[in-house]
Amino acid sequence: MSEKTQLYLNGVSRSFDGFKAINNLSLIIERGEMRAVIGPNGAGKTTMMDIITGKTRPDTGEVIWGEDTDLTKVDEAGSARLGIGRKFQKPTVFETHTVEDNLHLSLKADRSVFGTLFHRTTDAERARVDELLDLVRLTAQRDDLAGDLSHGQKQWLEIGMLLAQDPELLLVDEPAAGMTDAETMRTAELLRDIAGKHSVVVVEHDMEFVRALGCKVTVLHQGAVLADGSLDHVSANPEVIETYLGR
Amino acid sequence: MSLTKLIDRRMGIFLGLLFLVTVCVPLGNLVMSPDSALHVPSFAVALMGKYLCYALLAVALDLVWGYCGILSLGHGAFFALGGYAMGMHLMREIGDRGVYANPDLPDFMVFLNWDRLPWFWHGFDMFWFAAIMALVVPGLLAFVFGWFAFRSRVTGVYLSIITQAMTYALMLAFFRNEMGFGGNNGLTDFKDVLGFDLQSDATRVGLFVCSALALAGGLLLSKWITASKLGKVLVSIRDAESRTRFLGYRVEGYKLFVFVVSAMLAGLAGALYTPQVGIINPGEFSPANSIEIVIWVALGGRGTLVGAALGAIIVALSKTLLTGWIPEIWLFALGAMFILVTLYLPKGVLGFIEASRDRLRPKAKAAPVKEAEA
Ligand SMILES: Nc1ncnc2c1ncn2[C@@H]1O[C@H](COP(=O)(O)OP(=O)(O)OP(=O)(O)O)[C@@H](O)[C@H]1O
Numbered sequence: 249m250s251e252k253t254q255l256y257l258n259g260v261s262r263s264f265d266g267f268k269a270i271n272n273l274s275l276i277i278e279r280g281e282m283r284a285v286i287g288p289n290g291a292g293k294t295t296m297m298d299i300i301t302g303k304t305r306p307d308t309g310e311v312i313w314g315e316d317t318d319l320t321k322v323d324e325a326g327s328a329r330l331g332i333g334r335k336f337q338k339p340t341v342f343e344t345h346t347v348e349d350n351l352h353l354s355l356k357a358d359r360s361v362f363g364t365l366f367h368r369t370t371d372a373e374r375a376r377v378d379e380l381l382d383l384v385r386l387t388a389q390r391d392d393l394a395g396d397l398s399h400g401q402k403q404w405l406e407i408g409m410l411l412a413q414d415p416e417l418l419l420v421d422e423p424a425a426g427m428t429d430a431e432t433m434r435t436a437e438l439l440r441d442i443a444g445k446h447s448v449v450v451v452e453h454d455m456e457f458v459r460a461l462g463c464k465v466t467v468l469h470q471g472a473v474l475a476d477g478s479l480d481h482v483s484a485n486p487e488v489i490e491t492y493l494g495r
Numbered sequence: 496m497s498l499t500k501l502i503d504r505r506m507g508i509f510l511g512l513l514f515l516v517t518v519c520v521p522l523g524n525l526v527m528s529p530d531s532a533l534h535v536p537s538f539a540v541a542l543m544g545k546y547l548c549y550a551l552l553a554v555a556l557d558l559v560w561g562y563c564g565i566l567s568l569g570h571g572a573f574f575a576l577g578g579y580a581m582g583m584h585l586m587r588e589i590g591d592r593g594v595y596a597n598p599d600l601p602d603f604m605v606f607l608n609w610d611r612l613p614w615f616w617h618g619f620d621m622f623w624f625a626a627i628m629a630l631v632v633p634g635l636l637a638f639v640f641g642w643f644a645f646r647s648r649v650t651g652v653y654l655s656i657i658t659q660a661m662t663y664a665l666m667l668a669f670f671r672n673e674m675g676f677g678g679n680n681g682l683t684d685f686k687d688v689l690g691f692d693l694q695s696d697a698t699r700v701g702l703f704v705c706s707a708l709a710l711a712g713g714l715l716l717s718k719w720i721t722a723s724k725l726g727k728v729l730v731s732i733r734d735a736e737s738r739t740r741f742l743g744y745r746v747e748g749y750k751l752f753v754f755v756v757s758a759m760l761a762g763l764a765g766a767l768y769t770p771q772v773g774i775i776n777p778g779e780f781s782p783a784n785s786i787e788i789v790i791w792v793a794l795g796g797r798g799t800l801v802g803a804a805l806g807a808i809i810v811a812l813s814k815t816l817l818t819g820w821i822p823e824i825w826l827f828a829l830g831a832m833f834i835l836v837t838l839y840l841p842k843g844v845l846g847f848i849e850a851s852r853d854r855l856r857p858k859a860k861a862a863p864v865k866e867a868e869a
């Protein structure tokens with residue numbers, strides 16, 4: 249496998265009660281690459297992320313991280329510790345913590361029980377949180393409870409939490425859902441900035457958003473790759489048109 | 496973390512009141528003459544000592560339930576185990592002053608025709624050993640139980656049910672004479688502790704003061720834990736467990752830690768309880784007892800520590816007053832209190848007190864401008 253490979257899925261399948269949610273899926277994400285994954289509802293996009301992060305085990309197939317780490321043997325916390333950050337389809341932040349605490353809890357740090365018990369917030373951490381607040385435009389809301397944020401703001405906070413982890417790969421599931429057009433464009437901009445330093449996989453339905461990302465697109469259908477290439481290339485693909493229109 | 500940060504307003508007021516009571520009750524009992532209006536009778540000292548043990552037990556439950564969402568319906572078991580550990584020491588302290596005057600064997604063993612002490616009774620002749628066991632045994636049980644339950648990701652109602660099953664199983668086990676813990680009757684007829692006569696006023700006052708110190712210590716320890724970064728992780732687990740995992744926190748480790756600490760606090764409460772009530776029996780393991788602890792915490796104010804302690808004291812006091820007056824209605828009254836609080840005081844008595852105070856004296860700071868968007 250090439251030095252540049254960050255994530256490698258090979259022949260991965262997973263069924264639920266006989267229904268093949270993921271069907272012989274293969275995919276390579278390179279270091280620093282940004283990739284958009286599109287596909288109709290139920291195509292298996294979220295399940296793919298579940299498999300990468302150890303939430304769901306594949307029935308067959310390989311999931312390799314970097315050189316040779318087998319992700320099928322790792323749990324959710326383990327995948328996070330390896331450097332995989334995940335944003336959920338439904339925004340999930342810690343509603344009873346302040347915005348600021350949400351970020352502090354996400355910062356890359358010792359995750360052991362006693363390390364956390366005796367943790368003292370450093371100036372470097374405070375500075376990083378300030379930076380992140382600024383980046384996701386939540387500085388004014390830093391002392392508010394995360395539960396009081398608007399839907400779009402929660403999405404951003406979750407993206408901020410992802411960045412706080414400083415992961416090597418970000419899995420971002422429908423980040424633009426529930427955002428205004430301006431917010432959507434701003435999110436695309438944010439993700440473009442992140443790519444390069446980090447690998448990013450974005451699942452999204454909003455084609456305007458995918459276009460704004462300006463990256464390679466993979467079309468998932470019935471748990472397998474239907475097509476990939478540039479957005480224009482895949483949208484011209486008759487099979488892709490068929491699956492989107494034929495529903 | 497500095498002490499001033501641990502003692503916020505709520506904690507400060509509670510500890511202040513506790514301190515006042517801890518000074519006044521001993522004075523009222525030992526110094527005031529029995530005909531004085533300020534005299535505190537000895538039975539009341541023991542009773543209040545018992546309430547303080549309950550309060551510590553409630554704080555222990557609040558730590559796991561209020562902050563980490565683990566609704567344990569078996570905390571009475573940890574309390575009872577602590578109580579039994581101390582009871583075993585007190586039994587050994589009786590020595591040859593028992594009915595059968597056997598210097599080594601407690602009466603019930605002589606009665607069962609046992610000729611020697613079971614292995615697990617060894618060491619309990621030493622106070623320090625019993626004191627350590629009162630913490631270690633509940634802690635160990637919590638560790639083993641939590642290890643399996645949390646790793647298998649048993650949560651919610653299922654976890655509550657198995658904690659309840661745990662205390663029920665222990666109750667049945669402790670009822671059996673062959674277990675070697677006095678069966679039905681439990682352990683009782685204690686004479687003294689560390690050479691102090693358990694019937695004397697001074698000893699009762701001493702135990703009362705120890706209970707107050709243990710409660711204050713338990714509150715501060717719990718506050719320290721919940722105010723740390725770990726405490727924030729606990730709340731994160733309570734509110735969004737899966738999110739917490741995806742941030743790289745091994746949730747089971749955190750749950751195990753707080754469950755064990757909580758069990759040890761419950762054990763400490765039990766160890767102080769036994770000498771003050773003079774008996775420990777398998778009834779302490781009964782599922783109903785564990786459920787009552789949950790009611791204390793809910794009634795006082797879940798997730799506030801101080802509220803939990805307050806809830807335990809309010810309920811225990813009402814129980815004493817009501818059962819003295821019309822015993823039949825106690826369970827109905829408890830049920831009614833619980834229902835009223837859940838319906839009308841969702842944040843418990845403490846939440847109600849604090850909200851009323853804020854309404855009477857509105858803060859100078861303007862209300863948050865959240866309404867603007869709505
Ligand atoms: N844990 C599960 N148990 C049973 N079925 C599941 C499970 N997870 C996913 N599925 C099924 O697998 C299929 C793929 O679901 P998935 O959530 O991955 O789709 P998706 O591409 O993310 O769709 P959407 O765009 O609606 O989010 C669906 O039919 C779903 O019902």
Ligand SMILES: [Mg+2]
Nearest residue numbers: 293294295337
């Ligand atoms: Mg999905």
